[in-house]
Amino acid sequence: MPIPLTHDDPVALGPYRLIARLGSGGMGTVYVARSGGGRTVALKTMHAAIAADPAARTRFRLEVDAARVIGDRFGARVMDADPLAETPWMATEYVLGPSLDEAVGIAGPLPEASVRALGAALCGALGQLHRSDVVHRDLKPSNILIAGYGPKLIDFGIARAIGDDRLTRAGAAVGTPAFMSPEQATGQDHEAAGDVFALAGVLVFAATGRAPFGHGQTADLLYRVRYAEADLEGVPASLAQVLAPCLSKDPRERPGTEDLAVRLHDGTGEFADHLPDVLLADIGRRAADVWQPMPQRAAPPAVPDTYDAASEEARRAPSRRRFLRWGGAVAASGAVATGAVWWGTRDRRQRVTAHAPTRNLDPLWQYEGSGRMVIEKWGLVIPQSASGHVDLATGGKTVRINSYTGRLQKTITVSAAWWQLVSVGNTDYRLSDDFDHLQGQRVPVEIATYDTQQQYIKPTGTYFADTDYKLRGHQLLNVTGTTAYVVLGQGPLNSERTFLASQTWTLRAADLTTGRTLWKQPLPKRPDQSTRLHILSAAVVGTRLVTFQEADDKKVRLVVRDTRTGAVLWDEPHDAPDPEPLRSPIAVDQERVYVGGTGLRAFRLSDGAQAWASGQGRRYSPPTVKEGVVYAVAEESGIEAVDAVRGTSLWTEKTDQAQGVYTAWRPLVGEQRAYYRNGVHLRAVGLSSHTTERTYKTSGEQFHVDAHLGLILAVDADHLTAYRLV
Secondary structure: OOEOOOOOOOOEEOOEEEEEEEEEOOOOEEEEEEOOOOOEEEEEEOOHHHHOOHHHHHHHHHHHHHHHHHHHHHEOOEEEEEOOOOOOEEEEEOOOOOEHHHHHHHHOOOOHHHHHHHHHHHHHHHHHHHHOOEEOOOOOHHHEEEEOOEEEEOOOOOOEEOOOOOOOOOOOOOOOHHHOOHHHHOOOOOOHHHHHHHHHHHHHHHHHOOOOOOOOOHHHHHHHHHHOOOOOOOOOHHHHHHHHHHHOOOHHHOOOHHHHHHHHOOOOOOHHHHOOHHHHHHHHHHHHHOOOOOOOOOOOOOOOOOOOHHHHHHHOOOOHHHHHOOOOOOEEOOEEOOOOEOOOOOOOOOOOOOOOOOOOEOOOEEEEOEOOEOOOOOOOEEEEHHHOEEEEEOOOEEEEEEOOOOOEEEEEEOOOOHHHEEEEOOEEEEEEOOOOOOOOOOOOEEEEEEEOOOOEEEEEEEEEOOOOOOOOOOEEEEEEOOEEEEEEEEOOOOOOOOOOOOOEEEEEEEEOOOOOEEEEEEEOOOOOOOOEOOEEEEEEEOOEEEEEEEOOOOOEEEEEEEOOOOOEEEEEEEOOOOOHHHHOOOEEOOOEEEEOEEEEEEEEOOOOOEEEEEEEEEEEOOOEEEOOEEEEEEOOOEEEEEEOOOOOEEEEOOOOOOOOEOOOOOOEEOOOEEEEEEOOEEEEEEOOOOOEEEEEEOOOOEEEEEOOOOEEEEEOOOEEEEEEOO
């Protein structure tokens, strides 16, 4: 879906006039453009900072070469390219059709005939590449466009010649984890058989709407790709027999593309004959839309000469609405943070008098709750990138907001509290009570999925017969693969919205495919009138369930359990005078878990031993870990970057305006900048310059990134605000 050009996008590149954006990511931006003769093209560019890297330019040139190799039958025809330009660019055919992930979102899982025709055509595309000694290495639904005359393979950014690993770091897993081959997941050589493995995974997605190895954190996905069997449930039996050998862990057991194409489809009929009508209608609409007026270029932001921080602070004085809200949690596109305060009324907004920058950018849009649709402070935020909207849970209802305009599209009636929701990939999970026939009786807690397109709750068959949904405080912590982790209570109902000492609480793991409870472990009792949930946040890494758990005395402990048994492997007290910042997603990798508070510390995930500590005596935000670097916001310093292995300082933000740093949320880290709140501004600090390069006025208290749409989403008591990810 085209979106407006920004005010600082170029007017033209080469002979092409830019007319709209198709999307932007960490590497570059893709535009809709037109030639002087009126031909519409998709024009891909590289960000200037990345183009300064010779290796990145080489990759771009190889991507152009690979796109030309596959040709216009199986790929988007390359019209023109200039990889040597100051801003490298490539113009390709503008394909009239959705990506495969969009197609499944529009039509649902595709019929077997459609999947077979799609697979056979993609075998032809991969065969064309492989005969030219090129492997794709990143085959996934978003890199496959569905046109009426056949699928098109795109995005050859990490394609390479077979046997050529000069641009791949030894031992590195390069690609998309959910669709990697086992050899690719271990950083080994990915040959043609690896593309066949990925193709089978793509076809499983087309047939079922889910990836063959589930969703979750990268480490978990890579582990399942290497060692677990693919989940073929829901794939038609005859098709599953064809795909199973392609998903063999041994590349030698996978068929070649020609053999696979024969097994999939006999070649009869036109490709369009095998597509659902609703998908053909969408392709036709896109063809008509090409010549509709494109969105106008966004105007430059109005920049005031001065900024009155006092007036801003007065404007943000607590409203009656803020004093009526409940507390909560925020989850964004696969990362979940579970809330600390079950229901709270005090306003915890920091009141600061920092030196405000005099130049800052305006938000793209801001959605404000009205009437009875009040935004809960910790309402669940679920970006739906492929569909171009954001779902915002506001208690018993969810509002759907247009990602490009911020306008309300519809209101969805969904019954679930914020602490009973988890969003993983394209699936929403929630605790539900699907036992309408048990009126007046105890209603067991059940785990259900929510179809965001059709807007209905689908039970998973996983329910807990010894529980009562009406008891308040059940938590859904995490869903990893087919396992759900939940906190469940038993005992008398708590009509006053508080825990009771007579209730008992357990932490459990359940298999969503069988409905069976895998294990159950006791949790500390809550004193009467307590209003705080047991778990503040949770994450799963391999065989470790990492949680911030609150005890009876309101002290927080970092508790790590074995995911196979629920047994506590180790726990460590955490100095948290205010537990609320711990609702940020936990910073954890395969080796260590990183915590802020008084100082910045790392603990070995295996045994809980402290790996390192730094910045003792200073207050830190919850950290973020990315690519071997730990980022945190420190009082009186701003952003600090620390080596994840040794704990040594890498750099500290260059600023004399750190008095108002906000340590109640983790920093966001993009490809070029880190983002955090300082006073009334969201600052974008360059990862190379270590200085503030952009600022936005903000009242946000939690911040999340939708990289696919290029947005930062900020939530406060009254608003959901979108800023451009720059």
